[in-house]
Amino acid sequence: MEKNKLTKKGDSYFPTKEFQKRAWVNNKRIYKEALKNPIKFWEGLAKELFWQKKWKKIFIHQPPYFKWFVNGKINITQNALDKNLKQRRNKVALIWEPEPMEERQRVFTYYDLFREVNKLANAFKKIGVKKGARVGIYLPMIPEVIISMLACVRIGAVHAVVFSAFSPKALQVRLQDTEAKILITADGYYRRGKLVNLKQNADEGVKETKVEKVVVVKRAGNEINFQPDRDYWYQDLIKNQNDWCQAESMDSEDLLFILYTSGSTGKPKGCVHTCGGYTVQAKLTAKWIFDLKEDDIFWSMADVGWVTGHTYSCYGPLLCGATYIIFEGAPDWPAPDRWCQIIEKYGVTTFYTAPTAIRMFEKYGSEFPRKYKLNTLQVLGSVGEPIDEAAWQWYFKEVGKGKCPLVDTWWQTETGGILITSLPGIGPFKPSFTGLPFPGTKFDIFDDKGKSCSSNKPGNLVMLPPFAPGLLRGIYKNPEKYLETYWNQYGKKVYFTSDGAYKDKNGLIRIVGRVDDAIKVAGHRITTGELESAVALHPDVTECAVVGAADEIKGEVPMVFAVSKTKKPEEQIKTEIISQIRKEIGPIAQPKEVYLVKDLPKTRSGKIMRRILRRLFTGEELGDLSTLANPESMEEIKCKLK
Ligand code: WT7
Numbered sequence: 226m227e228k229n230k231l232t233k234k235g236d237s238y239f240p241t242k243e244f245q246k247r248a249w250v251n252n253k254r255i256y257k258e259a260l261k262n263p264i265k266f267w268e269g270l271a272k273e274l275f276w277q278k279k280w281k282k283i284f285i286h287q288p289p290y291f292k293w294f295v296n297g298k299i300n301i302t303q304n305a306l307d308k309n310l311k312q313r314r315n316k317v318a319l320i321w322e323p324e325p326m327e328e329r330q331r332v333f334t335y336y337d338l339f340r341e342v343n344k345l346a347n348a349f350k351k352i353g354v355k356k357g358a359r360v361g362i363y364l365p366m367i368p369e370v371i372i373s374m375l376a377c378v379r380i381g382a383v384h385a386v387v388f389s390a391f392s393p394k395a396l397q398v399r400l401q402d403t404e405a406k407i408l409i410t411a412d413g414y415y416r417r418g419k420l421v422n423l424k425q426n427a428d429e430g431v432k433e434t435k436v437e438k439v440v441v442v443k444r445a446g447n448e449i450n451f452q453p454d455r456d457y458w459y460q461d462l463i464k465n466q467n468d469w470c471q472a473e474s475m476d477s478e479d480l481l482f483i484l485y486t487s488g489s490t491g492k493p494k495g496c497v498h499t500c501g502g503y504t505v506q507a508k509l510t511a512k513w514i515f516d517l518k519e520d521d522i523f524w525s526m527a528d529v530g531w532v533t534g535h536t537y538s539c540y541g542p543l544l545c546g547a548t549y550i551i552f553e554g555a556p557d558w559p560a561p562d563r564w565c566q567i568i569e570k571y572g573v574t575t576f577y578t579a580p581t582a583i584r585m586f587e588k589y590g591s592e593f594p595r596k597y598k599l600n601t602l603q604v605l606g607s608v609g610e611p612i613d614e615a616a617w618q619w620y621f622k623e624v625g626k627g628k629c630p631l632v633d634t635w636w637q638t639e640t641g642g643i644l645i646t647s648l649p650g651i652g653p654f655k656p657s658f659t660g661l662p663f664p665g666t667k668f669d670i671f672d673d674k675g676k677s678c679s680s681n682k683p684g685n686l687v688m689l690p691p692f693a694p695g696l697l698r699g700i701y702k703n704p705e706k707y708l709e710t711y712w713n714q715y716g717k718k719v720y721f722t723s724d725g726a727y728k729d730k731n732g733l734i735r736i737v738g739r740v741d742d743a744i745k746v747a748g749h750r751i752t753t754g755e756l757e758s759a760v761a762l763h764p765d766v767t768e769c770a771v772v773g774a775a776d777e778i779k780g781e782v783p784m785v786f787a788v789s790k791t792k793k794p795e796e797q798i799k800t801e802i803i804s805q806i807r808k809e810i811g812p813i814a815q816p817k818e819v820y821l822v823k824d825l826p827k828t829r830s831g832k833i834m835r836r837i838l839r840r841l842f843t844g845e846e847l848g849d850l851s852t853l854a855n856p857e858s859m860e861e862i863k864c865k866l867k
Contacts, residue, residue, distance in 0.1 A: 230627040237653035238621075240630050244603075248650025250513050250664075255651075259664035264691050266665040267293070271505045271694075274304050274544075277474050280501070284691050288717035289708055292478050293502035293694040300472035301481065301504045302379045305543035306339040307472070317548045321368045322567055324415040324554025331368055335546075338372070340468040345376035345459075347466040352407070352438055352457065356381035356473055359403040359483065361436065363396055363427055365389040365414035366553045369442045369459060370529050371539050373409045378481060378500075381473035385483040385495070388530025389414065389423060391811040395493075396430030399485050402495055402701060406437045409459070413445035417558045424449040477501025483701050484532055486638040487751045489742060491758030491809070494710070495701030496532075496638050502694030504544065506642040510663065511541030514632055515575045515604055516649045522601070523549040524567065525577035526556060531749070532638040533608055537577060541642070556582060561589035565597040576624070577606035577634075579748040580616050584778045587619045594623050604649050605631045609748030610780045611736050617656040635659040635736055637722065638750070639711070641695025644668070644688070645734050658733040666693045668734065670726055675715045683727040683737055688720040696720065742835075744773030744781045749813050753835070756783050756816070759809035763802055765791040770825050770833045774817065774842035782817040786825060786838060786862070795821050820865050824858035826850070841866060 231238040245251045259266040264284045271280075271294055280297030309318070319333040333341070354360060360382050364370040370386070377384040385403045387396050389411075400408065410427040413420050424441060428450060431439065441449065442459040475481075481500045485493040511517055515537075523542050527533035529551075542549040550571055556564035556578075564586065568576060586593070605625045607617075612633055621631050630649035636642060645668060647653060647660030654660075662668040667689040670678040678684040688696070700707040714721040725737040739745070742753045753771040760769040768788040773781040785806075789798050799819040806814050826834040829852075837859065840847050850856040 231630065231654070234653075237655040238630075239652040239654070240650055244630065245650050247518075248516050248648075250648050251650035253651050255664050256661060260667070263665040263667070267505065267691075267694055270509045270665075271501075274299065274504060274508060275308055277303075280477060286690055289712035290698070291690070291692055294477040294505070297477040297501050298474045299477060299501050299504060300378065300475050301500060301540060301544075302342060302375050303472045304504060304508070305375065305540060306335065306342060309335040309543070309546045310339060313546050316546070318543060319368060319371060320548065320550045320571060322550060322552045324558065326559060333368060338375075338543075341372045341463075342375040342379055343468045343470040344463040344466040345372055346379040346470040348462040349376055349380055349382065349407075350470070351466075352462070354380065354382050354407055357480070358382045358407070359405040360384050361396075361400050361403065361405040361408040362386040363389060363408060363410045363423070363430070364442065364529075365411060365421075365423065365444070366528055366551050367411065367414065367442065367444055368551070369409075369411070369444075371551065374482075374529070374535075374539055379470055379472055381475055381479070383480045383482055385485070386529055386535070387485070388528060388811070389421075390416075390813060391530070392808055393426045393429035394809050395811055396426065397432065397434060398491075399493060399495075400431065400434040400436060402485075402493070403483055404435045406435050407440065408436045408438075409440040409442070411442040411444040412449045413447040414553060415445065417555055420445055420447055422447055422449070475500040478698070482535065484535060484638055487743060487755045488706075489752055489754040491755055493755070494703070494706060496697045497699040497701050498641050498695065499698050502696070503641045504540070506693055506695030507536045507540040508544035510642040511537060511547075512545050513648055514634060514643050514646055515577070515606065517542065517545040517547045517575065519546070521547055521574045521603075522571050523547050523575040523577075524552070524571070524573045525549070525606075526552065526564075526579070526582060527577070527608070532636075532641070533577075536642050557585065557589065561586075562593040562596065565593050565599065568599055568602065569597045572601040574601050574603045575606070576602055576604075577608065579609040580607055580612040581610070581747040581779055583607065583612070583616045583620045587616060587623075588778065591619075591623045599624060599626070602629050605629045607631065607633045608636070608643075610745040611738060612657060614656045621654075621656075630654055633657075633659045635734070639697045640693060641697065642693070644693055647733075653731075653733070655729075655733055658729065658735045660733055662734070663693070670728060670734075671715060671719075675719070678727065680728050680730045683725055685714065685740060686722045686724040686726040686734070686736070687715060688722065690718060692720055744783060746781055746783060746813060747779040751783070751810070751814050753783070755810065756785070756806060756814060759806045759814070760785055760787055760802055762809065763787075763798075763805045765789045765793065765798055766802065768825055768833075770835050770838055771816070772835050772839040772842070774839075776817065783814065784838075784842065785816045785819040786822055787819060788823065788825060789821055820862065822858070822862055822865060824855055824861070826856075826858045826862070827854045828852070829854045838862070
């Protein structure tokens with residue numbers, strides 16, 4: 226056995242002595258110590274940050290609401306940028322890798338980034354962006370997306386980033402909810418060699434919203450429809466701006482950003498994150514879980530349109546003074562080894578991706594990672610959906626060469642940062658188990674009655690007080706939904722995650738999957754309710770049901786059942802339904818199959834039995850159909866599936 230390989234005990238791996246010695250956290254005593262007084266524990270962590278004014282009280286709980294670092298004043302940019310100017314002024318903060326191979330990377334030192342952010346912050350002020358104002362950001366993975374987010378928080382504006390591959394309609398719904406008056410977008414960007422005209426989507430998406438000004442980053446140089454009374458070129462706007470802008474003083478509980486996640490119907494939920502708690506959690510989770518050190522090169526593959534991109538492709542690494550990479554393109558474009566090439570090119574030490582990508586890399590073949598020098602890698606991470614044992618082993622052996630701790634990180638848009646995982650300097654790394662709750666947080670697994678489940682017994686994953694400081698504080702403009710979604714199942718003092726899970730005898734948590742109607746399509750969370758709302762908009766569809774089915778690469782994929790009473794050819798309706806979904810949500814929500822059926826299975830009270838439809842794809846017995854109002858519906862459906 227090679228010395229630098231992880232040791233295996235039973236079914237788990239443990240960090241090497243060497244790794245352990247250098248790790249930020251390396252003693253499992255930390256878990257016990259943190260739980261003795263979690264509130265004090267988080268207070269200690271908060272002291273690693275620069276606060277303009279210290280908090281008066283650490284934690285207040287008024288169920289279902291809670292506050293952290295009460296009355297403290299903080300600005301995340303002073304921690305992410307100004308603070309790093311002392312020791313790391315000319316250290317590289319951000320490396321941008323464009324999709325086209327012939328284009329050069331762009332590199333920003335901490336000082337560069339600081340000046341760019343300040344200039345844009347001043348430019349925002351000039352066009353009337355005030356503290357508390359919501360700003361829509363609809364940008365691809367280019368440096369300006371990071372600069373825009375930071376410039377917003379510099380002046381206390383609240384950003385709402387919308388994934389650039391979301392459709393104009395999806396953008397519109399989000400802009401309407403935030404009532405943003407400003408949108409930042411780009412002319413276009415590259416995806417799999419194709420130029421995407423983003424500005425055209427943005428023009429469409431701002432219709433019937435309160436957006437008055439659109440700032441356009443020149444990225445691809447494509448022709449756009451420029452409206453001189455409304456649009457500004459980003460590059461013109463920042464010209465001649467002063468590169469110093471006073472950081473706004475933000476209350477710990479002031480809004481930092483809003484990020485939408487799929488709602489149970491067509492309307493997405495705006496998760497509200499605040500300045501103090503989020504910042505503390507973003508910094509400490511990035512530092513401890515990825516073990517970020519001065520010479521690390523961190524690459525998280527997630528797009529900033531998702532929470533992973535917020536916390537680990539923007540705030541986390543900068544708060545740690547790290548060097549990190551953002552990548553514009555797809556990891557397998559123009560060839561399946563692009564991701565290996567990037568790791569080799571920059572000597573990436575810390576790599577964070579999703580099981581979907583890992584399974585895709587595996588399918589392409591081990592010859593790709595074997596062809597490249599991946600020996601700089603030290604820590605591997607996985608996020609977004611359960612990682613199956615086979616994908617785990619492949620990632621661990623073929624990418625990490627058995628030498629890298631593999632952290633399987635569980636969290637949600639709502640939690641702001643990672644909350645369950647093994648720590649790289651402690652372990653254990655047990656395939657398909659995420660690990661233990663982050664020090665200072667309490668999770669449990671409850672049965673339906675709210676009783677704690679014994680080991681190996683599956684139940685619902687819940688978080689108990691004091692909640693992690695980065696947990697959402699509300700759903701934007703929708704307190705009822707906040708209460709109903711998170712604080713209803715087990716009362717106002719227990720956060721309901723909507724995940725099913727169980728613990729092993731050592732308390733390691735294994736996530737089974739969502740217990741609500743959300744499915745994880747290539748790691749993206751989409752509710753079947755949202756998909757059904759989109760399908761139902763098709764004029765010829767009278768009824769529909771969407772369920773998730775297992776997929777070898779994507780984890781899960783949507784399957785659509787629709788009842789349509791027209792004479793149009795089936796193929797035409799199917800194509801129209803697919804384009805309807807792409808129009809309402811975007812290509813990520815594309816169903817794998819659309820089945821046109823005469824009837825959907827229903828109970829006598831008229832409820833669609835999605836559970837039975839789901840079983841069609843699991844190979845399970847369909848069960849007793851005699852309780853259905855229309856058992857014959859399933860006969861027809863079974864024939865369709867053959
Ligand atoms: C849901 C949250 C966390 C950022 C990206 C997704 C699932 C997340 C894991 C993991 C098993 C996971 C859960 C969770 N999930 N990480 N390591 N193992 N499942 O954020 O879109 O808000 O989705 O993703 O079901 O509830 P999100």
